[in-house]
Amino acid sequence: MRASVTAHKEFTVAKIDPRLYGSFVEHLGRAVYSGIYEPGHASADEQGFRQDVLDLVKELDVPVVRYPGGNFVSAYNWEDGIGPKEERPVRLDLAWHTAESNQVGIHEFADWAAKAETEMMLAVNLGSRGLDEARAFLEYVNHPGGSYWSDLRRQNGREEPWGVKLWCLGNEMDGPWQIGQKTAAEYGRTAFETAKAMRAFDKDIELVVCGSSTPNMPTYPEWEYTVLDYTYDSVDYISLHMYFENHEQNTKNFLARSMELETYIETISSVIKTIKAKKRSNKDVYISFDEWNVWYHSAEQDKPVLEGKHGWPHAPALLEDIYDFADVLVVGCILNTFIRRSDVVKVGCLAQLVNVIAPIMTVEDGPAWRQTTFYPYLYASKYGRGTALDLAVDVEGYETDFANNVPYLDVAGVLTEADGGLSFFLVNRHESEALDVELSLEGFAHSSVTMDKVIGGYALDKTNGPDEEPVAPADGNDASIVDGKLSVKLAPLSYRMIRLK
Numbered sequence: 001m002r003a004s005v006t007a008h009k010e011f012t013v014a015k016i017d018p019r020l021y022g023s024f025v026e027h028l029g030r031a032v033y034s035g036i037y038e039p040g041h042a043s044a045d046e047q048g049f050r051q052d053v054l055d056l057v058k059e060l061d062v063p064v065v066r067y068p069g070g071n072f073v074s075a076y077n078w079e080d081g082i083g084p085k086e087e088r089p090v091r092l093d094l095a096w097h098t099a100e101s102n103q104v105g106i107h108e109f110a111d112w113a114a115k116a117e118t119e120m121m122l123a124v125n126l127g128s129r130g131l132d133e134a135r136a137f138l139e140y141v142n143h144p145g146g147s148y149w150s151d152l153r154r155q156n157g158r159e160e161p162w163g164v165k166l167w168c169l170g171n172e173m174d175g176p177w178q179i180g181q182k183t184a185a186e187y188g189r190t191a192f193e194t195a196k197a198m199r200a201f202d203k204d205i206e207l208v209v210c211g212s213s214t215p216n217m218p219t220y221p222e223w224e225y226t227v228l229d230y231t232y233d234s235v236d237y238i239s240l241h242m243y244f245e246n247h248e249q250n251t252k253n254f255l256a257r258s259m260e261l262e263t264y265i266e267t268i269s270s271v272i273k274t275i276k277a278k279k280r281s282n283k284d285v286y287i288s289f290d291e292w293n294v295w296y297h298s299a300e301q302d303k304p305v306l307e308g309k310h311g312w313p314h315a316p317a318l319l320e321d322i323y324d325f326a327d328v329l330v331v332g333c334i335l336n337t338f339i340r341r342s343d344v345v346k347v348g349c350l351a352q353l354v355n356v357i358a359p360i361m362t363v364e365d366g367p368a369w370r371q372t373t374f375y376p377y378l379y380a381s382k383y384g385r386g387t388a389l390d391l392a393v394d395v396e397g398y399e400t401d402f403a404n405n406v407p408y409l410d411v412a413g414v415l416t417e418a419d420g421g422l423s424f425f426l427v428n429r430h431e432s433e434a435l436d437v438e439l440s441l442e443g444f445a446h447s448s449v450t451m452d453k454v455i456g457g458y459a460l461d462k463t464n465g466p467d468e469e470p471v472a473p474a475d476g477n478d479a480s481i482v483d484g485k486l487s488v489k490l491a492p493l494s495y496r497m498i499r500l501k
């Protein structure tokens with residue numbers, strides 16, 4: 001099958017915000033304890049952070065990490081995680097039916113983030129708590145000194161404020177599973193008042209208001225309409241979440257799910273524009289897609305803990321999806337969608353980073369290892385920063401019962417101004433046919449292929465593990481440029497990343 005693509009220098013989508021490639025660490029399962037933090041591990045540093053995990057996080061070049069939740073934040077007291085470690089309380093975490101030792105709190109996480117060379121994106125608790133807690137936390141984190149909370153931070157060993165820019169006003173407040181769930185109107189008012197208080201402290205912070213937890217919520221998309229009606233002029237982003245599953249084991253459908261993501265983004269982008277017009281506002285609100293991933297492999301094994309059958313265990317294995325090759329293709333298509341919609345999606349967080357639905361896994365007292373999905377995330381994060389190109393794509397498509405004309409070729413292109421390169425991220429969704437891609441480079445002088453990485457040729461259910469990582473990129477060898485046209489053959493069901501100069 002043939003596919004023709006045109007990239008024109010003058011046809012661009014937007015400058016990509018590097019934070020599109022962020023991630024997420026929640027106090028959930030083994031994300032923190034025996035994930036990023038394991039005192040006593042052979043690679044642990046003086047603070048107990050696993051150096052092997054830090055190395056993998058740095059390899060991914062993660063620009064921002066959301067913390068501390070997730071559902072966890074909606075019943076979290078951030079003050080439990082400050083002060084001498086031996087005096088910190090153990091609390092029952094109602095979101096995941098576990099016990100939280102609070103051995104890692106804001107100081108430790110901030111130190112870890114600095115070591116990981118990433119920025120923090122913090123969430124405040126608008127479930128069991130509210131405005132007062134939010135303003136105290138913000139003052140603790142961002143005020144230089146001379147006030148109760150900032151002096152307490154200094155007393156606890158951190159002289160300088162951390163200056164965190166990006167703040168989430170709660171988490172998934174539309175969800176019945178959320179501690180302190182609210183109606184859109186209740187949440188809209190609370191978020192507005194909290195934003196007002198937080199902005200009174202610092203008008204330059206960026207605020208993220210909760211949108212829908214999934215487009216399947218019965219309140220979607222009225223939720224966004226109502227919440228933005230209350231908060232439009234006070235916030236910078238509306239957050240969206242979406243997880244992808246393949247319980248039906250239908251590859252065609254699974255690979256087409258990113259089409260639903262496109263519709264989701266398009267719909268909320270329209271709601272944003274509607275409210276902007278209604279308010280006669282000059283400012284723009286963007287999307288923070290701060291939770292996304294494939295999540296379904298671990299659903300059955302998690303049930304006993306989530307149903308309380310194990311009591312209140314501390315840091316049990318939860319949401320430990322072991323990703324396969326099919327997930328590489330889906331994650332590739334999701335990242336391509338974000339690049340193509342980087343005009344409205346400015347922040348993205350792969351949920352999550354370590355052990356919990358994560359590209360990085362650890363064995364307690366053992367090695368850290370890369371899941372299959374590590375690689376499409378790695379390539380987008382490293383080579384997807386710059387200006388997104390508005391590609392014209394001509395290829396056959398297929399039908400599913402939820403999306404029409406799903407293109408066999410999924411592709412995104414980025415001009416990486418920092419080094420003058422061009423990156424193309426390609427997925428062949430066809431299960432049996434190769435795609436002969438001809439990509440016309442209009443107005444570009446790029447004439448050679450500098451990097452060509454292929455992930456393909458595996459059974460769809462092939463996984464990696466702590467002992468071996470068989471699913472990994474190989475070098476492609478058939479991409480060539482002649483007369484401004486890049487030609488490449490994409491094997492059936494394959495992921496490809498090609499860099500040009």
Ligand code: AHR
Nearest residue numbers: 026070071072171172351
């Ligand atoms: O990322 C796992 C969970 O998914 C988060 O805690 C929650 O926000 C979402 O439902």
